[in-house]
Amino acid sequence: MCNTYAMNVSVSPFSGSKYHENADRAFSRNFFRGGRLIEKPSEEPCCICGKGIKDLSKALSAEVYHGGEFVPADVEADNTDAGYMGWYYIGPECAKLAKSAGAKVRRTK
Numbered sequence: 001m002c003n004t005y006a007m008n009v010s011v012s013p014f015s016g017s018k019y020h021e022n023a024d025r026a027f028s029r030n031f032f033r034g035g036r037l038i039e040k041p042s043e044e045p046c047c048i049c050g051k052g053i054k055d056l057s058k059a060l061s062a063e064v065y066h067g068g069e070f071v072p073a074d075v076e077a078d079n080t081d082a083g084y085m086g087w088y089y090i091g092p093e094c095a096k097l098a099k100s101a102g103a104k105v106r107r108t109k
């Protein structure tokens with residue numbers, strides 16, 4: 001037991017096995033699937049799995065610091081720190097995962 005120091009969150013941002021592939025797809029307006037051009041508006045990628053978030057009006061965000069770690073729920077991050085990265089959109093499933101791992105997650109303003 002340690003009550004003095006915050007525990008690290010056991011899940012990391014940008015750690016999904018297909019994060020980059022999914023995020024590239026979320027960002028790009030057009031992509032090919034099975035030889036056919038699919039057109040779609042760009043989406044904000046989830047910060048864990050990279051999948052595009054469909055409904056930003058209900059989206060949640062998680063805070064990232066230390067150059068790529070989630071801020072624990074009970075920590076006030078120093079946003080002047082060089083490693084502070086700010087708030088990132090997170091999808092509903094990944095938000096549950098991140099919350100249960102101890103990350104600070106909030107409704108996007």
Ligand SMILES: [Zn+2]
Binds near residue numbers: 046047091
């Ligand atoms: Zn996700």
